Amino acid sequence: MTRDPGMLFDVGAQLERTTLAWTRTALALAAVGGLIARLAIRTAGASLGYAIAAVALAPGVTAALSAIGSYDRRHARLQDGEPVVSPRPLICVAVTLALASGVSLGMVLT
Amino acid sequence: MPTSRVLESSSPRTDPKPLACRGGEPDRAGRRRLEDVGEEPDPRFTLANERTFLAWTRTALALPATGLAVAQLLNSVPRAARMVISVPLIVMAGVIGVMSYPRWRALERALRLSQPLPYASPAAPLGVGIALVAVAAVVVLVTQ
DSSP states (O other), rough: OOOOTTTSSSSTTTTHHHHHHHHHHHHHHHHHHHHHHOOOOOOOOOHHHHHHHHHHHHHHHHHHHHHHHHHHHHHHHTTTTOOOHHHHHHHHHHHHHHHHHHHHHHHHHH | OOOOHHHHHTTTSSSSOOOGTTTOOOOOTOOOOOGGGSSOOOHHHHHHHHHHHHHHHHHHHHHHHHHHHHHHTTSSOOOOHHHHHHHHHHHHHHHHHHHHHHHHHHHHHHHHHTTTOOOOHHHHHHHHHHHHHHHHHHHHHHHH
16 A cells, blocks of 8 residues: 655654654764774874774764665655565664774773 | 554565464574564554664663763772773673664564563663662762
8 A cells, every 4th residue: 555655654753753763873873983083092093093983983974874865765665565674774783882882891991 | 552554554565474484484594584474563663663772772872981981081080990880881881782683673573473572671680780880980989
């Protein structure tokens, strides 16, 4: 069944809330990434520090950019009755969190 | 729950499977692929499950941020005392990072099989852990 694409899929605006949850998560990733980047530049010296900083900031930027297109794309899937489940970004976020914890622990202990 | 409106429109892709196949075929790793288990649930539940996962992630991300801040900013406090506060916070974040995806998957699987969702949540142990760290932080700040 195809619905009117101009209309919200459900009254709870579930997809909008989910997309905003992704945006908040991207901000949290960027904040922790920025903290790690700042400490890395301070302690590891300029060149290595900037390399670590680039890696640390990448997840937040990636998540924010992916959120931009995902609302329309997923809304279209909802309207078409297609599944919206997408495990891959969740795996990426979970791995990033585990890595950020490991790096943070390393920075605190050394 | 107003599920009927959405269930009516469930995609033709999810053709009814014989009951014996409901659990799906195991893949090479011996695990069943999520898409092969049960039936496509109401997409709003899938989205709610995803938001819960993301909420866990954000909660966990606040922990290393706090841990790093404690380790870097509390200069007047001896290093060992700072470690007592920051290390448990960061370790808890690591544990959540490892647990969060399997938990999302277990909930999604239960949704697909129309089973009751597992009630046990890591929220309570996490609350206890943070409370203990908060008490330790108060002790450190008062005695230093």
